[in-house]
Amino acid sequence: MTARIIDGKAIAARLRTGLAARVAMLGFRPGLRVVRVGEDPASVVYVRNKDRAAREVGFDSATIVLPEATSEAELLGVIAGLNADPAVDGILLQLPLPVQIHPERAILALDPAKDVDGLHPINAGLLAAGKPGLTPCTPKGVMHLLAEAGVPVSGARAIVLGRSVLVGRPMGALLLAADATVTMAHSRSRDLAAECRRADIVIAAVGRAGLVRGDWVAPGATVIDVGINRGTDGKLTGDVAFAEAAGHAGAITPVPGGVGPMTIACLLENTLEAALVRRGA
Ligand SMILES: NC(=O)C1=CN([C@@H]2O[C@H](COP(=O)(O)OP(=O)(O)OC[C@H]3O[C@@H](n4cnc5c(N)ncnc54)[C@H](OP(=O)(O)O)[C@@H]3O)[C@@H](O)[C@H]2O)C=CC1
Numbered sequence: 290m291t292a293r294i295i296d297g298k299a300i301a302a303r304l305r306t307g308l309a310a311r312v313a314m315l316g317f318r319p320g321l322r323v324v325r326v327g328e329d330p331a332s333v334v335y336v337r338n339k340d341r342a343a344r345e346v347g348f349d350s351a352t353i354v355l356p357e358a359t360s361e362a363e364l365l366g367v368i369a370g371l372n373a374d375p376a377v378d379g380i381l382l383q384l385p386l387p388v389q390i391h392p393e394r395a396i397l398a399l400d401p402a403k404d405v406d407g408l409h410p411i412n413a414g415l416l417a418a419g420k421p422g423l424t425p426c427t428p429k430g431v432m433h434l435l436a437e438a439g440v441p442v443s444g445a446r447a448i449v450l451g452r453s454v455l456v457g458r459p460m461g462a463l464l465l466a467a468d469a470t471v472t473m474a475h476s477r478s479r480d481l482a483a484e485c486r487r488a489d490i491v492i493a494a495v496g497r498a499g500l501v502r503g504d505w506v507a508p509g510a511t512v513i514d515v516g517i518n519r520g521t522d523g524k525l526t527g528d529v530a531f532a533e534a535a536g537h538a539g540a541i542t543p544v545p546g547g548v549g550p551m552t553i554a555c556l557l558e559n560t561l562e563a564a565l566v567r568r569g570a
């Protein structure tokens with residue numbers, strides 16, 4: 290079997306076109322601020338592409354880059370300033386943070402109403418409870434991709450590889466909310482290959498290039514590759530051995546051109562949503 294390629298780039302472009310039309314009718318520009326501390330390579334890619342997309346859709350968007358050596362107190366000061374700024378509707382704090390900064394303390398400092406990546410315990414708790422709130426952009430983007438690709442989720446067996454607060458956990462919650470039977474796998478899971486082979490939908494969010502091999506994928510399964518790894522040749526690759534897996538899967542996302550552009554489109558969607566709620570528009 291040769292898999293159908295799910296074109297995240299095209300699906301994200303359609304989403305952005307819809308957002309641009311809504312923003313043009315608003316009479317104000319939704320304000321987004323991204324805070325990056327240090328030079329994590331995946332975060333650098335994200336910021337570059339996000340800046341372009343945000344301008345195109347008509348947002349007031351800026352990135353604040355702080356040096357790797359920034360103290361937690363300095364970062365908390367920057368976050369407090371953004372919380373208090375009425376022009377700012379959405380704040381995205383890029384992860385991972387340098388070791389001297391406690392991620393939980395930094396996330397707790399965000400105004401939950403401006404937390405467009407859905408990381409604050411209030412938003413994470415709403416999601417865990419199956420209630421509406423701001424939803425993490427990457428898992429939300431994956432759900433959009435599954436819907437656009439016509440992949441049935443209700444009743445399907447889905448496996449999520451990775452259990453991070455940013456991707457794996459909220460991904461599992463969204464799949465469960467959509468009535469999938471969800472398996473959560475991680476670095477301690479026994480026999481990942483066998484677990485994957487049982488799944489109709491495989492979501493790889495680990496950060497290990499080529500971890501998911503072709504024979505881990507059941508014939509006709511859907512494979513969504515969240516991983517963004519920078520190879521020694523400088524090229525971006527996912528967590529899935531793409532050529533092998535495409536020989537087994539029914540549908541598969543590429544890297545680049547899969548989940549990445551959807552994350553950005555969903556960040557803009559969440560920022561618009563936060564702006565409408567906050568401004569009572
Ligand atoms: N495309 C996009 O838009 C985005 C891409 N990313 C990318 O997705 C990847 C994952 O990101 P993130 O969730 O933040 O990463 P984290 O490092 O926070 O989490 C990785 C998870 O993978 C698990 N893991 C690590 N090694 C293995 C293994 N050998 N087998 C099974 N599980 C393993 C870890 O398990 P344990 O909990 O046991 O340690 C952990 O739960 C990265 O490549 C990142 O760059 C991230 C965000 C958005």
Ligand SMILES: Nc1nc(=O)c2c([nH]1)NC[C@@H]1CN(c3ccc(C(=O)N[C@@H](CCC(=O)O)C(=O)O)cc3)C=[N+]21
Nearest residue numbers: 331332334335338382383384517545546547549550552
């Ligand atoms: N709080 C937080 N939320 C995140 O969502 C988050 C984060 N921190 N830290 C870093 C990771 C990484 N990430 C990416 C998003 C888009 C692309 C992206 O646009 N990828 C293009 C790359 C195109 C290219 O430049 O070649 C693609 O896959 O097609 C990449 C990486 C979000 N992350």
